[in-house]
Structures are given as structure tokens and as C-alpha cells.
Amino acid sequence: MMTIRRRGCSPLLCLWASLLPLVAPHGQIHHEPHVEGWPKLLLVSFDGFRWDYIDRVPTPNFRSIMDEGVKVENVENIYITKTLPNHLTLVTGLYAETHGIVANEMYDPILNQSFSMETDSIYDSRWWEQAVPLWVSVQKAGGRSGAAMWPGSDVKIHGTYPSQYLEYNSSVSFETRVQKIIEWFSAPEEEAVDFGVLYWEEPDESGHTLGPQSPLMDAVIAGIDEKLGFLLNELKRSGLDEKVNLIVTSDHGMAQLYPEKIIELDEYVERDTYSWVDKSPVVGILPKEGKLEEVYSLLVDANPNMVAYRKEHIPERLHYQHNVRIMPILLEAKEGWTIMQNRTEHFMLGNHGYDNTLRNMQPIFVARGPGFQQNYVKSSMRSVDLYPLMCHILSIRPLPNNGSLLNVQDLLSSQPTPLAPTPAHPSGPPKPSRYSYAPVVGSFIGVLLVLGFLVVYIIVVTLNQQPVLKHRSWEMSQPLLQEDIQL
Numbered sequence: 001m002m003t004i005r006r007r008g009c010s011p012l013l014c015l016w017a018s019l020l021p022l023v024a025p026h027g028q029i030h031h032e033p034h035v036e037g038w039p040k041l042l043l044v045s046f047d048g049f050r051w052d053y054i055d056r057v058p059t060p061n062f063r064s065i066m067d068e069g070v071k072v073e074n075v076e077n078i079y080i081t082k083t084l085p086n087h088l089t090l091v092t093g094l095y096a097e098t099h100g101i102v103a104n105e106m107y108d109p110i111l112n113q114s115f116s117m118e119t120d121s122i123y124d125s126r127w128w129e130q131a132v133p134l135w136v137s138v139q140k141a142g143g144r145s146g147a148a149m150w151p152g153s154d155v156k157i158h159g160t161y162p163s164q165y166l167e168y169n170s171s172v173s174f175e176t177r178v179q180k181i182i183e184w185f186s187a188p189e190e191e192a193v194d195f196g197v198l199y200w201e202e203p204d205e206s207g208h209t210l211g212p213q214s215p216l217m218d219a220v221i222a223g224i225d226e227k228l229g230f231l232l233n234e235l236k237r238s239g240l241d242e243k244v245n246l247i248v249t250s251d252h253g254m255a256q257l258y259p260e261k262i263i264e265l266d267e268y269v270e271r272d273t274y275s276w277v278d279k280s281p282v283v284g285i286l287p288k289e290g291k292l293e294e295v296y297s298l299l300v301d302a303n304p305n306m307v308a309y310r311k312e313h314i315p316e317r318l319h320y321q322h323n324v325r326i327m328p329i330l331l332e333a334k335e336g337w338t339i340m341q342n343r344t345e346h347f348m349l350g351n352h353g354y355d356n357t358l359r360n361m362q363p364i365f366v367a368r369g370p371g372f373q374q375n376y377v378k379s380s381m382r383s384v385d386l387y388p389l390m391c392h393i394l395s396i397r398p399l400p401n402n403g404s405l406l407n408v409q410d411l412l413s414s415q416p417t418p419l420a421p422t423p424a425h426p427s428g429p430p431k432p433s434r435y436s437y438a439p440v441v442g443s444f445i446g447v448l449l450v451l452g453f454l455v456v457y458i459i460v461v462t463l464n465q466q467p468v469l470k471h472r473s474w475e476m477s478q479p480l481l482q483e484d485i486q487l
């Protein structure tokens with residue numbers, strides 16, 4: 001990006017470069033993205049924080065975010081409701097079938113490789129190249145990002161790591177992660193990050209071992225609220241709380257499981273006829289060569305608490321079909337049920353992964369900051385809508401995605417985020433090429449309306465005067481309209 005500066009330049013090139021700001025004030029070369037007042041954003045995920053946990057015990061810190069900001073009551077996350085697929089959706093706005101991290105455990109028949117959250121395969125970039133996470137886009141637009149253990153953030157994706165990041169290490173405390181984030185946001189302006197992501201493993205771990213219904217979960221939830229309080233205090237203490245928009249959400253909820261609700265695949269199908277790729281409650285089954293029909297017919301009506309889908313018949317609404325990493329047969333347990341090969345496997349009292357429309361699978365969502373409304377409750381959103389919302393806050397052009405800013409626009413404060421250089425910085429560096437759509441879209445709609453009006457007017461006038469030309473004038477007006485819409 002700064003090649004011209006680093007290498008020095010010929011007199012002619014220097015002249016050209018010094019004229020550039022005049023002829024192309026939004027050009028790439030004289031990018032100075034870290035203008036004071038740029039909107040900043042911190043996205044926090046508490047793994048497995050179910051939407052209703054905040055009502056179980058006093059959670060004053062969650063409440064304070066809601067009072068000063070927004071809360072969404074129903075957040076429909078994506079299928080399957082597992083950790084990696086949903087974390088990647090939050091930063092891409094894509095369903096799993098499109099972003100390619102379709103499960104925590106995967107097999108890719110083209111790569112002929114297996115992927116597991118538990119192994120170093122997670123660092124193999126090839127698994128992550130089907131989508132571009134927001135931190136990469138922020139950096140490509142000239143901004144900076146910082147990642148504290150967000151899933152996938154220590155992997156090189158499209159050739160890029162976050163500007164600042166921590167390598168994943170579950171032993172590093174929440175407080176240390178927060179201190180890093182604070183350090184990165186409060187660095188001198190030319191080094192400070194614009195976008196941060198922060199991840200914490202709880203309350204997911206406790207939810208799995210205790211089960212969400214356990215009274216012991218109350219203390220775990222209260223502990224998360226205290227951690228959030230620590231983050232809020234640190235933001236305040238470092239003077240970031242009025243500058244940084246804060247979103248606190250999660251990847252999924254948690255369902256209570258029961259030891260008597262176990263489905264044993266060994267009862268229905270021979271182990272040597274298939275391999276199973278992702279585990280309960282949504283299991284990817286890869287039948288051995290030539291065994292697809294046989295394995296499917298043995299599983300399809302095997303157990304009333306389990307559905308078996310042929311890949312082609314996975315319901316459209318789940319958006320979980322169009323990827324080679326989705327296996328030829330998918331088993332899905334009913335909520336509360338566990339799929340095993342036999343009972344000797346490790347049993348957990350809580351799990352997630354089930355249908356994303358089940359209330360217990362859904363996460364929390366609260367946010368506050370200069371970009372958000374105050375004391376506002378919205379009834380529902382989809383987690384894919386978060387990506388266009390974050391792009392808007394950061395003034396980043398969103399890549400094609402499955403969300404829509406229109407669905408969540410009401411969460412934003414009516415006061416626009418500061419985009420134009422303010423009078424306080426009249427001779428400041430030129431504005432980076434990140435931009436908001438709003439003015440552009442606005443002018444477009446205006447132009448479209450005027451053009452549409454003109455076209456209708458012309459048609460009406462022409463029709464009135466020369467009925468024979470009816471067909472022709474319609475044809476003439478079509479391309480004009482289409483061209484405008486496509487721009």
C-alpha cells in the first residue's frame with residue numbers, strides 16, 4: 001500500500017504523487033485511515049451464552065448496556081448451531097454452506113483432508129478461504145484490526161492475519177485478553193485498531209458439563225456478568241467507552257440433555273459401512289464406497305427422535321446443502337437427545353448444534369456506543385444481519401452476504417456516524433476510501449425516482465400521440481432502467 005513512500009521516488013513520480021490528493025482525494029496511495037473520530041467497533045462473544053441467561057440471576061452489567069444501548073430478544077443464528085460455523089457467520093454474514101466452515105469437525109473430499117477444532121488442521125488456510133472475515137476487509141480498506149482469540153483469527157486467511165492478534169491459548173485469562181484489546185484500541189492514532197474481536201470460552205464449557213438447567217449455572221452466569229463489568233470498566237478507564245461501539249453476543253445457546261435420551265447408531269447400522277464426521281447432535285455420515293443407499297435406508301426410519309436427511313433433501317430453510325464439506329447423509333437429533341455409536345462414549349449434560357429455530361439454541365445480543373440507539377429493544381434479527389450492520393458502523397463496503405442492513409437499521413442511532421472530515425480537522429489527511437452507502441443510496445433512489453417518472457411520462461405522452469409505438473417505447477425504456485438499477 002505504501003510502496004511509493006518506502007522506496008522513495010523519481011522526481012516525476014513524486015510530482016504525480018504530490019498532485020494525487022488534489023486529483024484523487026479518495027485515492028489509495030495517500031491513505032491515512034486513522035483520522036481522529038473514526039467510528040470504532042469491538043465485537044465480543046461469550047461462547048454458549050443463551051439468550052435467557054441474563055434473566056436467571058442479577059446481571060447488572062448486561063443491564064447497563066441495555067439501558068444505554070440496544071437489546072435484541074430473538075436472534076436467529078445459523079445452522080448448524082455449533083461454535084466455528086456461527087463465529088465465522090458473525091464476521092462474514094454468510095450461511096455455513098457459503099463460508100465453508102460447515103462444522104467443528106469436517107472432511108473435504110476435494111482436499112481429501114479432515115479438519116478438527118481440536119487439531120492443528122485449524123491453522124491450514126485452505127479451510128478458511130471460501131469467505132473473507134471482516135478483519136481482513138477492514139485492513140484491505142486501510143484500517144487496522146485486533147483479535148483476542150476469536151475462532152479463526154490466528155489463521156492466515158487470504159494471506160492476512162489481523163493487524164494485532166493473540167495466538168489461541170485457552171489458558172490465557174479473560175482479563176489478559178481484555179488488556180490486549182484495550183492496548184490496541186488506545187495505541188497512538190496511526191497504530192490504533194478500528195475493529196476488535198474478543199472471545200471467551202464460557203459459559204459454554206460449564207453448560208456442557210453441568211447442563212444449562214443446573215443451579216450451578218447461576219454462579220457461572222453471574223461470573224460472566226462480572227467479566228463483562230471488568231471490560232466495561234477498562235473501556236471507561238481508558239476513555240474508550242464513548243468512542244468504541246460495543247457489541248456483546250454469542251454463537252449459540254445450550255440445551256439440557258438426558259442420559260436416558262441416547263440414540264445408539266450401532267443398533268441400526270454396521271460401523272464398517274460408514275465414517276462419521278461431525279458428532280452429536282448433528283452428525284455427518286460418509287458412507288463407504290457404494291454403501292450410500294444401504295446406510296441411508298437403515299437410518300431413515302431408525303429412531304423417532306432422529307431425522308436422517310439425504311444431502312439433497314436437507315430443508316432449504318437451513319441453508320445447509322451446497323458445500324462439498326456437507327456429507328451425503330445428515331442425522332439430526334431432536335432437542336435433548338444425543339447420538340452415539342454406543343453408550344460407552346462420553347456423555348455431556350448440555351449440548352448445542354440442533355435446529356437454529358429452537359429457542360434454546362439462540363444467543364444473547366446487546367450493544368451500546370455512539371452508533372447505537374439508547375434504551376431500545378428490538379424483537380428479532382438474524383445473525384447474518386450483523387455483518388452489514390458492522391460494515392456500516394465501520395464505513396466498510398460489505399462483501400456479498402446473506403444479511404441485510406435494512407433488517408437491523410433501527411438499532412442504529414439517527415445521528416450518522418462521523419464520515420466527512422470535520423471542521424476540527426480542516427487540514428487533516430484526506431479521508432480514507434472507506435465510505436457509507438447512505439448518501440450514495442439516497443442519491444440513487446432520488447435519481448431513479450426522477451428517471452422513472454420521466455420514463456412513465458414519456459410513455460404516457462407517446463401512447464397518447466402514437467398508439468402504434470406502444471411496444472417500441474417500452475423496449476427503449478427498459479434498458480435505461482435496468483442500467484440504473486445495476487449501477
Ligand SMILES: *[C@@H]1O[C@H](CO)[C@@H](O)[C@H](O)[C@H]1NC(C)=O
Nearest residue numbers: 107108109110111112113114
Ligand atoms: C486420501 O487420503 C488417504 C490418507 O489420509 C489415502 O489413504 C487415500 O488414498 C486418499 N484418497 C484419495 C482419493 O486420494
Ligand SMILES: *[C@@H]1O[C@H](CO)[C@@H](O)[C@H](O)[C@H]1NC(C)=O
Nearest residue numbers: 167168169170171172173176
Ligand atoms: C498459554 O498461556 C499460559 C498462561 O498465560 C502460559 O503459561 C502458557 O505457556 C501458554 N501456552 C503456550 C503454548 O503459549
Ligand SMILES: *[C@@H]1O[C@H](CO)[C@@H](O)[C@H](O)[C@H]1NC(C)=O
Nearest residue numbers: 264266267341342343344345
Ligand atoms: C461399544 O464400543 C466400543 C468401541 O468403541 C466397544 O469396545 C464396546 O464393546 C462396545 N460396547 C457395546 C455394548 O457394544
Ligand SMILES: *[C@@H]1O[C@H](CO)[C@@H](O)[C@H](O)[C@H]1NC(C)=O
Nearest residue numbers: 094095098319399400401402
Ligand atoms: C448467500 O450469499 C452468497 C453471497 O452473496 C450467495 O452466493 C448465496 O447464494 C446466498 N445464499 C442464499 C441462501 O441466499
Ligand SMILES: [Zn+2]
Nearest residue numbers: 047048083251
Ligand atoms: Zn460455542
